[in-house]
């Protein structure tokens with residue numbers, strides 16, 4: 001397609017400046033911005049959309065896939081605070097039901113509106129300056145340091161300056177723009193599929209709320225058989241092997257959430273392919289919605305209630321760090337002196353090429369740890385990475401990418417950036433063991 005020459009010297013207005021600038025307001029960004037601000041750093045959060053929450057809000061993803069040790073949650077404190085803050089936006093009777101089994105699947109269901117409102121409450125309370133509608137589009141470098149993030153403001157490009165930056169864009173956008181090395185997907189460059197999530201209301205069932213396992217099992221069995229037949233006939237063109245649905249009765253009774261579309265072989269880091277992926281995700285949604293109304297009695301009168309603002313991206317860049325975590329660390333339940341997060345969730349690889357999902361559970365009652373160096377890019381001196389794009393292989397990434405762990409990783413990335421900015425050092429000069437001690441003092445569950 002060629003190039004367009006830009007030859008003029010650019011002078012950008014500085015829209016804002018802080019000690020720490022966090023790019024991306026998803027689960028990782030929430031943890032990062034809160035821990036940076038709570039550590040006393042002036043903190044800015046740059047978010048490309050008008051709400052925080054990342055996949056929990058813009059991606060319509062639910063529920064929180066939690067990781068535990070002996071029944072105790074491994075992620076805190078921000079994960080717990082976020083969930084509690086969400087409850088103030090749920091009906092009292094819903095909260096009451098959730099309290100009966102606080103860590104059960106139904107209690108971890110997410111309303112995307114509640115997720116966004118609660119995240120914003122926490123950020124404002126902590127004094128984080130939020131800049132919505134400020135997508136990061138470039139960087140101004142000073143050697144190996146980022147001097148400013150270039151963002152699209154409403155009237156053109158602006159600069160946001162910081163002493164230290166945190167990449168919580170999910171896709172490692174800021175690190176890539178800063179010239180950091182990365183890999184995309186697995187060894188063959190294949191990423192897990194993208195999924196456009198959506199919700200249907202007015203579903204005529206008595207099985208919603210995931211309250212009666214037998215009824216849900218019976219419905220799933222029938223639904224999956226009908227789905228397989230519809231795929232076989234060509235009525236539904238979707239490579240996923242079955243129907244993945246949840247119902248938590250959060251917004252209304254008889255609402256069902258679908259995590260069923262499967263968009264494969266579109267690169268999430270190529271703008272044109274990513275745009276095509278949105279169209280393909282919605283094409284699959286249409287197939288599935290029409291099929292349900294046409295063929296499944298419980299869905300005869302269902303209505304399309306909502307869908308993700310964007311297609312959900314499970315996997316994209318893995319930023320090269322000064323350390324790297326792998327599937328072997330998962331399998332040996334690795335422990336590190338400088339661990340900044342823990343996870344026991346399974347490796348959960350949705351096929352990048354078609355049907356199938358491979359799950360590998362961690363040894364019972366155990367967990368693995370993520371060392372600090374995975375959050376420190378090898379190629380930039382005033383940047384940390386929070387959330388899912390940390391330095392890791394594709395297999396173990398499929399485990400720690402869950403939202404609670406992304407929040408915990410974000411906490412560590414934000415705290416490290418705050419310490420680096422306050423001490424005028426690079427994050428790589430921070431001893432991860434000291435960082436871990438401060439994380440514990442601030443409530444992280446790493447003892």
Ligand SMILES: Cc1cc2nc3c(=O)[nH]c(=O)nc-3n(C[C@H](O)[C@H](O)[C@H](O)COP(=O)(O)OP(=O)(O)OC[C@H]3O[C@@H](n4cnc5c(N)ncnc54)[C@H](O)[C@@H]3O)c2cc1C
Nearest residue numbers: 024026027028048054055065135136170312313387388403
């Ligand atoms: C379809 C799907 C289903 C999933 N199911 C589950 C599940 O059931 N349970 C679970 O716990 N996890 C699930 N996950 C995983 C989980 O949602 C993500 O891994 C997690 O949200 C990652 O958090 P993050 O903060 O790193 O990234 P994200 O949640 O992606 O947040 C990134 C944020 O950065 C912003 N951003 C991106 N680029 C820029 C930019 N250039 N400038 C400014 N802002 C930017 C985005 O708008 C977004 O708000 C699922 C993921 C997908 C895609």
